[in-house]
Amino acid sequence: MSFSWAKPYEPKHPLMRWLDERLPLPRLAYGAIGGGYPVPRNLNYFWNFGVLAGIFLTIQIVTGIVLAMHYYATTDGAFNSVNQLIMRDVNAGWLLRYAHMNGASFFFIVTYIHIFRGLFYGSYKAPRELVWMLGLVIYLLMMATAFMGYVLPWGQMSYWGAQVITGFFSAFPLIGEPLRVWILGGYAPDEAALTRFFSLHYLLPFVIAGVVILHIWALHIPGSSNPTGVDVKEERDTLPFHPFYTAKDGWFAAAVLLVYAVVTFFAPNYLGHPDNYIPANPLATPAHIVPEWYFWPFYAILRSFTIDFILPAKLWGVLAMFGSILLLFFLPWLDKSPVRSGSYRPVFKRFFWLLVADVLILGYVGGAPLNWWRTALGQIAAAYYFLHFLVVLPLVSAFETPDPLPSSISESVLHGEETEAAPAGQTKPRRGATATAG
Amino acid sequence: MRFILGFIGSVFAAILLFSMISNLATYYGNKPAPLASDVFHKEPKELHLASDGPFGNFKNQAQLQRGFQVYSEVCSACHSLKLVSFRDLKGIGYNDAEIKKIASDWKTQVPSINPDTGEASTRKALPSDNFPPPFANEVAARAANNNALPPDLSLITKAREGGAAYVYSLLTGWADPDTYRNEHGERLPADAKPPQGLHFNPYFANLNIAMPPPLTTDGQVSYADGTKPTVDQMAKDVAAFLAWTAEPNLGNRHAAGVPVIVFLLIAAVLAYLAYQQIWHDAKRSVRVTGALDPKNQAKSRRAKAKQGVAG
Amino acid sequence: MVTQSAEGSTDTGHDGGGAGVRRRDFLNIAAVSFAGVGTVAALAPLLVQMAPSADVLAMATTEIDVSKVQSGQGIKTQWRKQPVFVRNLTPKEIAEANAVPLSELRDPETLAQRTKPGHANWLITLGVCTHLGCVPLGIGEGENKGPYGGYFCPCHGSMYDTAARIRQGPAPKNLFVPDYKFTSPTTVQIG
Numbered sequence: 001m002s003f004s005w006a007k008p009y010e011p012k013h014p015l016m017r018w019l020d021e022r023l024p025l026p027r028l029a030y031g032a033i034g035g036g037y038p039v040p041r042n043l044n045y046f047w048n049f050g051v052l053a054g055i056f057l058t059i060q061i062v063t064g065i066v067l068a069m070h071y072y073a074t075t076d077g078a079f080n081s082v083n084q085l086i087m088r089d090v091n092a093g094w095l096l097r098y099a100h101m102n103g104a105s106f107f108f109i110v111t112y113i114h115i116f117r118g119l120f121y122g123s124y125k126a127p128r129e130l131v132w133m134l135g136l137v138i139y140l141l142m143m144a145t146a147f148m149g150y151v152l153p154w155g156q157m158s159y160w161g162a163q164v165i166t167g168f169f170s171a172f173p174l175i176g177e178p179l180r181v182w183i184l185g186g187y188a189p190d191e192a193a194l195t196r197f198f199s200l201h202y203l204l205p206f207v208i209a210g211v212v213i214l215h216i217w218a219l220h221i222p223g224s225s226n227p228t229g230v231d232v233k234e235e236r237d238t239l240p241f242h243p244f245y246t247a248k249d250g251w252f253a254a255a256v257l258l259v260y261a262v263v264t265f266f267a268p269n270y271l272g273h274p275d276n277y278i279p280a281n282p283l284a285t286p287a288h289i290v291p292e293w294y295f296w297p298f299y300a301i302l303r304s305f306t307i308d309f310i311l312p313a314k315l316w317g318v319l320a321m322f323g324s325i326l327l328l329f330f331l332p333w334l335d336k337s338p339v340r341s342g343s344y345r346p347v348f349k350r351f352f353w354l355l356v357a358d359v360l361i362l363g364y365v366g367g368a369p370l371n372w373w374r375t376a377l378g379q380i381a382a383a384y385y386f387l388h389f390l391v392v393l394p395l396v397s398a399f400e401t402p403d404p405l406p407s408s409i410s411e412s413v414l415h416g417e418e419t420e421a422a423p424a425g426q427t428k429p430r431r432g433a434t435a436t437a438g
Numbered sequence: 439m440r441f442i443l444g445f446i447g448s449v450f451a452a453i454l455l456f457s458m459i460s461n462l463a464t465y466y467g468n469k470p471a472p473l474a475s476d477v478f479h480k481e482p483k484e485l486h487l488a489s490d491g492p493f494g495n496f497k498n499q500a501q502l503q504r505g506f507q508v509y510s511e512v513c514s515a516c517h518s519l520k521l522v523s524f525r526d527l528k529g530i531g532y533n534d535a536e537i538k539k540i541a542s543d544w545k546t547q548v549p550s551i552n553p554d555t556g557e558a559s560t561r562k563a564l565p566s567d568n569f570p571p572p573f574a575n576e577v578a579a580r581a582a583n584n585n586a587l588p589p590d591l592s593l594i595t596k597a598r599e600g601g602a603a604y605v606y607s608l609l610t611g612w613a614d615p616d617t618y619r620n621e622h623g624e625r626l627p628a629d630a631k632p633p634q635g636l637h638f639n640p641y642f643a644n645l646n647i648a649m650p651p652p653l654t655t656d657g658q659v660s661y662a663d664g665t666k667p668t669v670d671q672m673a674k675d676v677a678a679f680l681a682w683t684a685e686p687n688l689g690n691r692h693a694a695g696v697p698v699i700v701f702l703l704i705a706a707v708l709a710y711l712a713y714q715q716i717w718h719d720a721k722r723s724v725r726v727t728g729a730l731d732p733k734n735q736a737k738s739r740r741a742k743a744k745q746g747v748a749g
Numbered sequence: 750m751v752t753q754s755a756e757g758s759t760d761t762g763h764d765g766g767g768a769g770v771r772r773r774d775f776l777n778i779a780a781v782s783f784a785g786v787g788t789v790a791a792l793a794p795l796l797v798q799m800a801p802s803a804d805v806l807a808m809a810t811t812e813i814d815v816s817k818v819q820s821g822q823g824i825k826t827q828w829r830k831q832p833v834f835v836r837n838l839t840p841k842e843i844a845e846a847n848a849v850p851l852s853e854l855r856d857p858e859t860l861a862q863r864t865k866p867g868h869a870n871w872l873i874t875l876g877v878c879t880h881l882g883c884v885p886l887g888i889g890e891g892e893n894k895g896p897y898g899g900y901f902c903p904c905h906g907s908m909y910d911t912a913a914r915i916r917q918g919p920a921p922k923n924l925f926v927p928d929y930k931f932t933s934p935t936t937v938q939i940g
Binding site: 041080083084087088094095098239243244247248250251254255257258261262264265266268269274275277278279287304305306307309313316320323327330333334372375376379380382383384386387389390391394 | 439440443444446447448450451453454455456457458460461462465492520521526568589590592593596597598599643684686687690691692694695698699702703705706709710712713716717720
């Protein structure tokens with residue numbers, strides 16, 4: 001831990017001392033989430049969503065392991081094992097299945113809020129670029145895991161979703177079709193695809209857990225950022241993680257779990273699609289193939305490319321869809337503003353909210369049946385998405401005049417961020433002189 | 439590097455712009471006619487069942503048993519219920535003896551092996567068996583139904599938009615294609631009328647369904663509890679029954695949900711109060727430590743005074 | 750310069766004495782215990798899902814037709830996915846079983862205790878050796894019945910008599926007699 005005032009671990013209980021001398025896990029926990037990890041005191045609730053993502057990862061792993069005790073990964077048995085065995089006969093099977101199903105949705109909800117927090121507050125900027133990139137790796141792994149998990153019940157959407165997504169690979173010239181056949185172990189999703197998706201779906205969450213550890217470790221080197229984006233300078237800028245942020249995370253987690261429980265117990269199929277309660281039929285395509293809601297923006301980008309231009313439209317769609325996530329890896333170098341937080345970047349802030357609206361529009365277009373005006377809307381929204389990250393942000397970061405920053409976190413806490421952020425002339429911005437004091 | 443990325447972004451955006459222009463040009467060039475199914479499809483009628491809402495349950499066993507009667511006397515001729523076992527009928531109020539009788543009397547038998555010769559044969563169903571399907575496989579089902587496949591009904595209310603209300607509307611929705619008018623008074627165009635072998639039903643997504651109306655006359659089934667078996671009543675009852683087959687644990691789920699939510703509410707409130715208490719002073723004051731702590735400043739002043747250093 | 754809050758105190762805790770401390774500890778303890786109780790309660794479905802599911806429990810009752818089993822014959826069938834020996838004892842076998850003094854038996858039981866009144870010739874036991882679980886021989890025609898004319902387990906040499914009681918070898922108990930009843934003169938319901 002890089003803060004000099006971080007309290008060192010002093011085990012009081014003899015058992016903890018015994019354990020710590022042999023395997024420094026207590027020390028590790030103390031320094032990471034205990035009293036020994038100083039955290040900026042001004043974090044708002046958008047900083048709670050990382051922990052929530054960890055909670056939902058745990059829920060998914062626990063419910064998933066238990067469901068795997070009853071699931072049959074065969075094309076004959078999968079649908080029945082889920083819809084008869086688990087949903088009717090296994091004790092509390094219905095609860096575990098609905099918890100796992102809705103846990104995936106909530107995992108994505110909290111992760112999306114967590115990502116947008118990062119986008120607004122500049123969490124991806126130096127020195128946290130690797131934290132950001134590890135986070136993107138986690139996100140990609142989550143998408144792969146969720147896709148494969150959705151195939152497992154072997155309903156109509158499971159099967160046809162697998163067809164469509166593995167079909168992406170055939171868009172690539174030369175290697176595309178052999179790659180698709182290799183992934184499926186056949187020419188269409190069948191026994192081989194189902195069993196290997198089950199194996200990988202079981203494996204990847206543990207890979208995610210490993211990358212999460214790296215993600216947190218990389219974060220704990222510089223420590224957490226904060227809503228002002230101003231670095232921690234002194235002890236009074238921070239509070240020990242325990243008990244302050246354990247308490248804050250604890251109550252907010254209870255509130256989020258409450259919402260999760262309402263959905264799981266009272267509207268468990270709301271976020272799903274009825275067609276997945278029809279057993280998979282390779283000979284009959286559903287009227288509207290749609291992925292789960294958390295993939296809708298990417299589905300919209302994919303379907304927006306409708307003309308051939310050197311490359312076929314399908315290939316453009318696939319490249320753009322993958323590109324839309326891959327470009328996020330470059331974000332620390334695209335947005336070069338020295339000001340981290342969007343709170344002090346008025347122009348950036350407006351474009352940020354435009355991006356949020358844009359992603360919501362893409363989500364709507366991705367989930368609804370295609371017609372002429374939705375396609376057009378999706379094309380505009382997809383165009384803006386790429387322009388936002390690849391053209392707008394570099395330009396804004398180069399030419400923007402940011403608002404004056406508070407000189408330290410504790411100043412902004414004491415005096416209120418509004419006074420600090422007000423334009424020059426209304427209140428005296430106190431730079432320079434006070435920055436050296438205390 | 440940023441220029442390369444900016445260029446790539448502009449290329450994507452440009453292609454999208456071209457796609458959009460071409461798409462709009464095609465659309466305005468020849469506006470497609472509205473699909474008959476969009477114009478004439480009807481949303482499901484309202485249906486109120488005991489299983490509706492956050493406190494829904496399956497305690498109205500009388501209706502569920504009537505619905506089961508409709509299923510077994512009318513629908514089971516073509517539609518399987520493969521995910522439901524006879525023993526599950528306990529959930530709608532039948533006892534062990536009744537279930538044993540229902541199973542052994544069931545008109546389709548379960549595939550089995552002749553214990554003496556080993557040849558394929560059939561046996562009477564046991565309570566532990568699932569409902570045997572009326573047709574051995576899809577080929578047989580299609581052969582008997584003009585190449586249409588009657589879907590399995592175990593999950594039908596979860597597998598269709600509109601759920602039980604859709605099933606009820608469908609079962610009471612057949613109309614004469616020649617005289618039908620939609621809510622705007624429009625008549626069916628000739629190409630939307632049912633071809634040979636199909637039947638017009640505006641509640642069906644594609645308007646023309648292979649199933650002929652199964653509930654045609656009042657009194658098709660005679661209810662043991664004396665309820666009047668009108669077509670409307672039979673349709674409601676079987677829809678309620680199918681809502682149960684799709685989600686037999688609905689009552690348990692709602693019953694378990696209430697204490698969980700109450701618990702989490704109390705836990706959240708307690709945790710929030712604990713949070714406020716822990717943060718109370720931290721939010722309002724800034725704790726000064728080290729050289730600027732007044733106690734330490736006093737100490738160093740005393741030390742300096744002792745040494746005779748001017749303060 | 751460093752500013753301090755209007756409240757003036759530089760300490761974040763330790764005001765008001767014992768009562769205040771107890772109150773704030775109580776809230777923390779209450780919140781944490783609630784969370785703890787919730788976590789334990791959440792374990793319940795995880796543990797209960799491993800118990801036999803409804804379809805397994807439904808197979809816990811089996812009906813067997815014994816009309817074809819002649820005197821002196823036996824059949825091997827299944828109950829709860831375990832082998833069951835149904836044997837129609839001859840009068841000679843019944844006499845042999847009744848002649849054994851209980852003091853000689855490791856697990857003393859009379860034949861009458863192991864059969865149903867009125868159906869004393871029907872010996873229905875699990876076909877699972879009580880030593881380590883092998884399926885003993887002796888139920889089928891020509892199988893080795895062991896020196897006591899009952900069953901012989903080839904794994905470690907346990908020998909059972911005509912009432913399926915352990916006489917020699919490492920098995921500690923007689924072959925298990927499940928709950929059964931005759932629902933008709935020729936049908937037995939086990940479980």
